[in-house]
Amino acid sequence: MEIQVSLTQNPKQKPQDESQLGFGRIFTDHMFLMNYRKGEGWYNPRIVPYGCFDMDPACMVLHYGQAIFEGTKCYRRADGGLQLFRPQANLARMSRSAARMGMPALDEETALEGLKKLLEVDGDWVPHQDGTSLYIRPTMIATDAHLGVHASNTYLFYIILSPVGAYYKEGLKPVGIYVEDEYVRAVRGGVGFTKCAGNYAASILAGEVAEQKGYAQVLWLDGVEQKYVEEVGSMNMMFAYGNKIVTPMLNGSILPGITRDSILTLARQLGFEVEEKRLAIADIFEDAKAGRLTEAFGTGTAAVISPVGELCWKDEKLTIGGGVIGPVAQKLYDTLTGIQYGRVADENKWVMKL
Numbered sequence: 001m002e003i004q005v006s007l008t009q010n011p012k013q014k015p016q017d018e019s020q021l022g023f024g025r026i027f028t029d030h031m032f033l034m035n036y037r038k039g040e041g042w043y044n045p046r047i048v049p050y051g052c053f054d055m056d057p058a059c060m061v062l063h064y065g066q067a068i069f070e071g072t073k074c075y076r077r078a079d080g081g082l083q084l085f086r087p088q089a090n091l092a093r094m095s096r097s098a099a100r101m102g103m104p105a106l107d108e109e110t111a112l113e114g115l116k117k118l119l120e121v122d123g124d125w126v127p128h129q130d131g132t133s134l135y136i137r138p139t140m141i142a143t144d145a146h147l148g149v150h151a152s153n154t155y156l157f158y159i160i161l162s163p164v165g166a167y168y169k170e171g172l173k174p175v176g177i178y179v180e181d182e183y184v185r186a187v188r189g190g191v192g193f194t195k196c197a198g199n200y201a202a203s204i205l206a207g208e209v210a211e212q213k214g215y216a217q218v219l220w221l222d223g224v225e226q227k228y229v230e231e232v233g234s235m236n237m238m239f240a241y242g243n244k245i246v247t248p249m250l251n252g253s254i255l256p257g258i259t260r261d262s263i264l265t266l267a268r269q270l271g272f273e274v275e276e277k278r279l280a281i282a283d284i285f286e287d288a289k290a291g292r293l294t295e296a297f298g299t300g301t302a303a304v305i306s307p308v309g310e311l312c313w314k315d316e317k318l319t320i321g322g323g324v325i326g327p328v329a330q331k332l333y334d335t336l337t338g339i340q341y342g343r344v345a346d347e348n349k350w351v352m353k354l
Contacts, residue, residue, distance in 0.1 A: 001045050001110050003032075003117050008049035014163075018129040021165035023302065028122040028134075028161040032114040034107070035143075036155040042107040045114050047121055050160065056145035060152045066142035067197035068097040071301045072258070074119055074134040074161075074354075076126045077342035082119065084352040085340045087112060087136075089258045094138060097194035102151040103140060111138065115159055119354055127163045130341075135164045135302070167234070167303040172325050172333065174309025177232060177298075178210035179219045179281055181314055185230070185253075187223035192230075192253030199255075203233045215312060217298070221281060223253060229279040235298030235306060236260040239284065240328040242294055249276040259299045259336070265348065266335050272328070281313055288318050295326035305333040 008029045015021055027050055034045040061067050070090040075083055091108040098105055115136065119126075126134040138159045142152030183206045186192025191199060206218045219237065222228040229248050231237055236257040238247045245267050250256050267274050287293040288311075296308040307325040311318045325333075338344030339351065 001043070001107075003110075003114055004044075004046040005117065005121065006046065006048045007121070010049075014125060015127070018127045018132050018163075019165065021127065021132060021163055023164045023167050024135065024162050026163055028125040028163070030118060030121050031161075032111075032118045032159040034110065034114065034157045036104050036157065038104075038153040042104075042110060042157070045110050047114070047118055053156075055143075058145040058147055059142070060144045060146060061141040063147060064142070064149055065196070065198050065201075066101055066103055066152055066155075067139070068094060068101055068103065069137060069139040069195055069197070070094045071195075072136045072138075073164075073301060073340070074126050074136060075340045075342070076128055076133075079342075081342070082123055082126055082354040083340075083342060084115075084119075084354065086258055086262065086350045087115060087352060089261075090138070093195070093256070093258070094140065097196060098140060100191055100194050101196055103142070103155060106140065106157060111157065111159075116354060118159060118161065122161055123354070125161060125163050127165075129165075132163065132165050133340075135162045137162065167300075167306070172305075172307060172330075174307040174321060174323060174325060175216040176214065176310040176312065177217050177219045177308050178206075178213055178215035179221065179311055179313035180206045180210070181221065181226060182206075184223035184226065185220045188252040190223075190253060192223075193250070193255060195255065200233070207233060213312070215310075219281075219311065222251075227280050227282065229281055229284065230254050232298050234302055235300035237296070237298055237308075238263070239279070239287075239293055240295035240297075240326060241287070241292055243271075243328075244273040244275065245328065246275045246277065246279060248279050251278075257300060259301055259304065262336060262350065263299045263305070263332055266332060269347075270331065270335065284311070285313065285316070285318055288320055293320065295328050296320045297326075297329040304337060305329050
């Protein structure tokens with residue numbers, strides 16, 4: 001499909017101080033839109049000035065929550081060129097999320113072409129400072145104006161862009177994580193493996209509790225026995241036992257992270273032993289106290305790798321790694337970000353140069 005382009009007549013001023021970007025607060029001049037209608041499929045792909053949507057109060061996304069999204073990034077290389085990291089994997093995952101939510105599969109080819117054209121238009125927004133990037137948020141929402149619990153017949157897919165700094169203001173300084181033992185986020189057979197809005201809505205209250213207690217994120221346990229580690233709100237979790245990396249196995253209630261998969265692949269290539277299995281939180285605490293567990297860190301598109309320096313579970317606090325990033329997390333972070341920014345050879349052919 002041909003992508004129509006309509007440029008803004010009122011461009012915004014780009015950020016002058018890239019050290020103050022924060023995360024998800026600033027948006028570029030344009031966005032990509034594409035519509036879907038049952039029986040017709042996807043149509044009218046276009047780039048338009050960034051702006052508000054006109055939505056009917058009965059719009060089904062507002063009532064029944066058919067909303068999914070993705071997150072990926074565009075990076076600026078040292079030579080000034082731009083590149084994406086595994087965008088096809090994000091779009092494929094979006095189609096899997098759509099299937100579970102009763103939404104149409106995304107036209108991944110047109111979506112990717114739309115993203116590339118959007119980056120042609122707004123490429124100057126990709127920041128230059130090391131560690132910064134342009135965050136990409138593809139989203140799909142139900143748009144029928146109708147009350148009644150069933151799938152919508154129409155949908156809107158859109159992509160917005162945001163220049164960002166580090167997800168955590170502490171950067172690679174280890175963060176504290178609160179282990180939630182009352183609320184649950186997802187169960188097998190549910191929608192925990194998707195990036196649907198409801199998953200994140202279900203996490204907000206626990207996140208508020210964790211923040212009040214002084215912690216950056218919530219670590220969720222399984223929704224049945226509440227004893228096995230699943231994931232953090234914005235990250236998959238990994239634990240290092242010397243040269244061995246252990247992470248919770250995918251079980252249908254854990255998001256299959258693109259960064260998770262990339263880190264596990266790189267870890268094997270770098271000579272680390274990798275194991276995916278069920279991990280009881282009690283065993284994590286016991287192993288750390290015995291000195292067997294040496295590092296803990298999260299992986300995700302937004303944070304890349306975030307070392308964990310403290311876990312709190314049932315009012316017991318566990319210190320990990322002595323308050324600094326460990327050698328395993330540092331090696332994996334340096335390797336992955338090196339590939340993303342073009343400093344390290346991309347042997348897995350993950351990078352798409354623009």
